[in-house]
Amino acid sequence: MKRLTTLLTAFLLCTITFAQQALWGNIPVVSPEIHDNNTVTFRLQAPKAVKVQVTGDFLPKQKQKIKTAHGEFEIPGIAELTEGKTGVWEYTTPEPLQPELYSYSFIVDGLRMNDPANIYLIRDVSTLTNVFIIGGDRADLYKVNPIPHGTVSRTWYNSPTLGMERRMTVYTPAGYETSGKRYPVLYLLHGMGGDEEAWISLGRTAQILDNLIAQGKAKPMIVVMPNGNASQEAAPGETSRGLLPPTTQLPKTMEGSYEQAFPDIVKFVDKNYRTIKSKSGRAIAGLSMGGFHSMHISKQYPDMFNYVGLFSAAIMPNKDVSSPIYEDIEGKLKVQFAKNPALYWIAIGKTDFLYKANVDYRKLLDENRYKYTYYETDEGHIWKNWRIYLTEFVPMLFK
Known part of the structure; x- marks a missing residue:
């Protein structure tokens, strides 16, 4: 028995020694x-x-x-x-x-x-x-600070329109689990090549919402970040197709399928979360391709969203795309703006490659006297701008 104890002790010491090599084996280089x-x-x-x-x-x-x-x-x-x-x-x-x-x-x-x-x-x-x-300054919103924190979860839902189970990321504000209250919902959409992980990691959504809510600058809200690639179940490596390499070359991204299927997401969220189930309690926004989706979803379902945000948005579909979603765009915009959305917000950087498309779109809105708010920044099609836009957009919601 004594010999067995000695052997076990020696084994444990050896294991600890090897484990500690990862921590103490080399003189650390500090970077950055x-x-x-x-x-x-x-x-x-x-x-x-x-x-x-x-x-x-x-x-x-x-x-x-x-x-x-x-x-x-x-x-x-x-x-x-x-x-x-x-x-x-x-x-x-x-x-x-x-x-x-x-x-x-x-x-x-x-x-x-x-x-x-x-x-x-x-x-x-x-x-x-x-x-x-x-x-410092705005960047403090991107940090984890000693304040109440919301919950981030990955949730699967069924999309009858697309015929598959799909995954979304959902942020619920601090206190959601115990408050018993109903909350408004921001549907936040990613860009080309992104997925349901993009806004929560690159966009710092949870940190931004936690901080703005704690400061009293934003209403407590649920944020739903779906996967905008209609051919995908979920982010690469999180699907039944295995560890596929991520790519921007995906089918069914900007040809109408996602817009047609979006009510499946709203129905699931309203059924499974304590939401305000009305137009006044819903916002939709997105970057680049997600801005494209936000524009076309909001005009396709004019009674669904009272707040719309286009961040560096692609605007019009490619000429070779044919879908009922993109038919009579100006007629659908007329119906949408006749219903007086509480906020229609457009933001873009001065050197963004989509800048001219946004100028042309704003000209169309101006010619029809449709009310919108415009916000312009320096630089181009980058996450730095999209984080800025989120921090500006969120405080204007659900007032």
Whole structure:
């Protein structure tokens, strides 16, 4: 018995030793290091590397642009790291960074890689990037603060229109489980290549709602973030199709199927959550493709949503798309605006590739004297803007 105890003790000590190697085996490299003056130092231990660079949205955009079928996208800037005596490469921003949530990656001898010293990663379609936050001002809304917190859940629902079980992400505000109250609902839609994970991770929806509600700047509300790809059950890796790679090249995205099926989502939410089951208790908003969906869903069902938000929205369908959803757009807008939505909110960045499409759409609204609110920011088609738009839009809801 004594020998068995000794063997077990030795085994446990060995196991603990190996487990602790992950924590204590190497001298840690601190990266990113945010200094008191909000400059940031990035470090990478790569003694055999020839060239190390960092790229991210904290750097000025490059003048070179990539042309696509949808327009031109600016390329994130690149900065060179300098190698130290111990094989640790280093770069410090020359100026303090403004408050914001930033993303970045390293480029080592031409190969893009994540920062091994930073465990905080966010997926955007098929790209993983490290993130960090410079606090202060609006960026404090993106942080987890010592306030009451809501609940985030992944919920499956049946869509008879699409003929499949599908997944959505749902935020319920602090106190929902015990209050017995009914709440208004914001349906928040993602962009091309995104899924039901996009707004909750990249958009910081739970943190923004928690903070705005705690500050008394927003009404407590439920936020429903569905998957806007009508061919998908759920986000990549969360479906019966297995661990498929994420892609933007998905069928049934902007050809009418999702808009036709959207009442399935509203019916499920009204049945399974304590909602205000009326137009006055519903809002819909989305970014890019999600803005496209928000526009066409809200005009297709003019008695369903009293608040509409178009964030950097695509506007009109492609000319080769044929769907009853996109027939008589101007006639449907006339019906929608005759019913006086409480808020029709349009926001876009000055360098967004969809800027002209939004200018043309606003011209159409102006010509018909349809009331809307316009909000313009700098920069382009980026999550920085969409987080800003969410923080501006939410306080205007359900007043």
